[in-house]
Amino acid sequence: MxxxxxxxxxxxxxxxxxxxxxxxxxxxxxxxxxxxxxxxxxxxxxxxxxxxxxxxxxxxxxxxxxxxxxxxxxxxxxxxxxxxxxxxxxxxxxxxxxxxxxxxxxxxxxxxxxxxxxxxxxxxxxxxxxxxxxxxxxxxxxxxxxxxxxxxxxxxxxxxxxxxxxxxxxxxxxxxxxxxxxxxxxxxxxxxxxxxxxxxxxxxxxxxxxxxxxxxxxxxxxxxxxxxxxxxxxxxxxADAQAFQEMALSQVPSRVSRFLEELPNDRQLLLGVDRLDYTKGIVQRMQAIEQLLDDHPELRGHVTLVQISAPSRVTIPEYARERERLDSLVGRINGKFGEVHWLPIHTLHRPYSQQDLAQLYREADACLVTPLRDGMNLVAKEFVASQTSDPGVLVLSRFCGAAESMDDALMVNPYDFQETASAIYRALTMPRPERQRRWKALFEDVSGHTxxxxxxxxxxxxxxx
The missing domain is CATH 3.40.50.2000 (Glycogen Phosphorylase B;)
Incomplete structure (x- = not known):
């Protein structure tokens, strides 16, 4: 310049x-x-x-x-x-x-x-x-x-x-x-x-x-x-790929450290990170989780979705209704499948720092980025940047800007609960060599366009x- x-x-x-x-x-x-x-x-x-x-x-x-x-x-x-x-x-x-x-x-x-x-x-x-x-x-x-x-x-x-x-x-x-x-x-x-x-x-x-x-x-x-x-x-x-790499590898304690330490070894972690907004497809994502647990009862007790939904535009009626709709649906799904020591969905209605998110990204077996429509969605890129030698899998909506270059994610139509549930199951059962191959291709894209x-x-x- x-x-x-x-x-x-x-x-x-x-x-x-x-x-x-x-x-x-x-x-x-x-x-x-x-x-x-x-x-x-x-x-x-x-x-x-x-x-x-x-x-x-x-x-x-x-x-x-x-x-x-x-x-x-x-x-x-x-x-x-x-x-x-x-x-x-x-x-x-x-x-x-x-x-x-x-x-x-x-x-x-x-x-x-x-x-x-x-x-x-x-x-x-x-x-x-x-x-x-x-x-x-x-x-x-x-x-x-x-x-x-x-x-x-x-x-x-x-x-x-x-x-x-x-x-x-x-x-x-x-x-x-x-x-x-x-x-x-x-x-x-x-x-x-x-x-x-x-x-x-x-x-x-x-x-x-x-x-x-x-x-x-x-x-x-x-x-x-x-x-x-x-x-x-x-x-x-x-995204700032280098910063997320460093944060994911750091040993700095964060608000999520204890939660991650207490996860059972046989528990797989799914992660969603969004503002609470009707465009983000969070309700449809919950319906896909319900479909997943209906289709694969063997996963009950062994997989947990942590859904961060930071409050957004709380004085606007459409957003208040979206919060009510989400809370009602999550309550029904947790009531349907939950046990004394396990709930399939944990919703967290507050923002988290980049340090917290990097540690969650690192530990997640799959990150669900499934908006109904989105300009880019940097969560997809931050998740990829935060992976290590045993990477998780990115499940990505076809209707966000990130999908244009992130071909090695598992692409889904978020309106199709069955397709999304099938992609999540594939992510949870994907062999490590395939996970590594997909991540390397995605990381090349993310690190080359910061x-x-x-x-x-x-x-x-x-x-x-």
Whole structure:
């Protein structure tokens, strides 16, 4: 990346303002996928990261409330009012855009009032950011919360490079076009210099929508609409493979150490790690476990699924209903098969640190990554990176971005309980040589396309756009 400017990241939220005293302390912090990909890069590179501070103070403040220096990063935190949080985040981002982009239009809410708040909050982000930008900065905007941010920055006079990356899937054009504001949102993308998506499939769907909704001309990696052009490309996100290798091999005690030590030697461990979200296929996964134990009674008492389902968007009705549905189903399955000293499913409704997860990944006989729809899903890559000489097996949904390159996983249709149950049984009974062969091929992919590689790939393309 050339030039004298900084890398400037903009996302819905900033990472927690916390300076760990050691690498061990850092690895014991829970982090989300976006932060785990971007924070190490920006700490090494230096730069600015702006986003909402996560609080609603009841006031409309047009400037960042704080700018804090943490580990070489300038964190600019923006405050939002309660009404802004509700319209921008709770309703339009999470009850309109999220279900549409994950191809669940029946779950979508369409509110013109919330759309107006969404646009006004994007203007607020732009106004705050303009006060912080310097000539030569590369601005990298992240995810669906901030589609129109590039447009708002241009209106305020920013002429420098702006890139946009969509972490979630882009839907087929007939689903995207359901939104009353589909054309406005697509047109705003032409104020960016580069648009990045996770996979070639999502890139194809974006191009199709640009052509269908706007009549845009598509020529390879360039889209043209009226007098404006934008570059588009696929930039698959990677995991920090080396960090997960190191954590998996470390002897540092964690919150899960005692649980793992107390597992009987004849007990096989299945693992699921997700946010609690209807797109993640957790309910369907439980139904597959029930099918597995119905089909293979010899496994009863000898296999346990640990399902981590970190709470997510708890004030949104769809998510509360998903929690109720999951808890009811798990209770029924545990009641059907459980014994005094054994339950088939353990659900843990809280986030875990990377250190905890790495140790669970290492010990799992199989990791079940079975979303109904997902942009990438870094759990699949973190699991592979954490394996040792006696590796577990990855059971992977065909409907997540990771499936595009992870051919040696056991691929499943998560809507098909029988197929998923059969794949889990195959994973539990797979001979070690086959497990090792599959893992080596998967690890070559994961270690060859890391989070650091992804950052440099996108920013280099933005610099050249």
């Amino acid at each position: 050339g030039g004298e400017g900084r890398v400037v990241l903009v996302s819905n939220r900033t990472p927690a303002v916390f300076t760990p005293s050691s690498m061990e302390e850092r690895r014991n912090l829970p982090v989300g996928g976006l932060v785990s990909c971007l924070r190490p890069f920006l700490e090494a590179q230096g730069g600015l990261w702006m986003g909402w501070d996560g609080n609603s103070d009841g006031y409309v403040d047009p400037v960042p409330t704080t700018v804090t220096e943490v580990e070489g990063i300038s964190l600019a935190s923006l405050s939002l009012s309660r009404d802004e949080v509700d319209g921008f985040y709770n309703i339009f981002s999470n009850r309109t855009l999220w279900p549409i982009f994950h191809s669940f239009p029946d779950k979508a809410t369409f509110s013109h009032d919330s759309y107006r708040v969404y646009r006004s909050v994007n203007r607020k982000y732009a106004a705050a950011l303009m006060d912080l930008l310097r000539p030569g900065d590369l601005v990298w905007v992240h995810d669906f919360h901030l589609f129109p941010l590039g447009l708002e920055l241009r209106k305020l006079g920013w002429t420098g490079k702006i890139g946009f990356f969509l972490h979630i899937p882009f839907p087929p054009s007939e689903i995207f076009g359901i939104m009353p504001w589909a054309r406005e949102l697509l047109a705003s993308l032409f104020d960016y210099d580069l648009i990045g998506l996770q996979t070639p499939k999502y890139l194809h769907d974006l191009k199709e929508s640009l052509g269908h909704e706007l009549g845009a001309e598509i020529d390879g990696d360039t889209a043209r609409h009226r007098d404006r052009t934008v570059k588009v490309g696929s930039f698959p996100v990677g 989070a650091h590689d992804w950052c440099y790939s996108f920013l280099s393309a933005l610099d050249d756009a």
